[in-house]
Amino acid sequence: MKAQVKWIGEEMFLGTSESGHTIVLDANAGALAPSPLESVLISLGGCSSVDVVSILEKARQKIKGCKVEIEAKRVDSVPKLFSDIHLHFVVEGEGISAKHVERAVSLSADKYCSVALMLNKSVQITHDFEIIEI
CATH class of the missing domain: 2.20.25.10 (N-terminal domain of TfIIb)
Incomplete structure (x- = not known):
C-alpha cells in the first residue's frame, strides 16, 4: 500500500x-x-464501523443505520499525542440484539480493526454502544 x-x-x-x-x-x-489527527479519528471510526456493520449483517441483524461518535483526549506536552479515545456506536434497526452489537464492537476493537490495533499500543481505547429501534 x-x-x-x-x-x-x-x-x-x-x-x-x-x-x-x-x-x-x-x-x-x-x-x-x-487536521491530520482528526483524520486519524475518522479513519478509526471508519475502520471500526466497517467491521461492526459487516459482523451484524452476517449475524442477520436488521440494521438500518450505524454511526460512531468519537471523543479523544490529548496529552498536554508536545507532541500532543492521543492518550484516550472513546467510541460510542449508535446502531439503528429492527429487533437488534444487544448481545450481537456488543460482540461486533468487541471483535472490531480486539481482532479486526487495523487502525484500532495500531493505536492500542499507545492509546487507551474504550467503546460502548446504544441501539435505536426503528
Missing part, C-alpha cells in the same frame, strides 16, 4: 491514496479541512 501527501500552500496538504482518492488536510488546527 502506498500514498502521497503534497503541500498545496499555506498549511494545506493533499493526500492521495494508491487507489487515486484524495483528502485535503489542514495543519492549521483543522480550520479549512480535517
Whole structure:
C-alpha cells in the first residue's frame, strides 16, 4: 500500500491514496479541512464501523443505520499525542440484539480493526454502544 501527501500552500496538504482518492488536510488546527489527527479519528471510526456493520449483517441483524461518535483526549506536552479515545456506536434497526452489537464492537476493537490495533499500543481505547429501534 502506498500514498502521497503534497503541500498545496499555506498549511494545506493533499493526500492521495494508491487507489487515486484524495483528502485535503489542514495543519492549521483543522480550520479549512480535517487536521491530520482528526483524520486519524475518522479513519478509526471508519475502520471500526466497517467491521461492526459487516459482523451484524452476517449475524442477520436488521440494521438500518450505524454511526460512531468519537471523543479523544490529548496529552498536554508536545507532541500532543492521543492518550484516550472513546467510541460510542449508535446502531439503528429492527429487533437488534444487544448481545450481537456488543460482540461486533468487541471483535472490531480486539481482532479486526487495523487502525484500532495500531493505536492500542499507545492509546487507551474504550467503546460502548446504544441501539435505536426503528
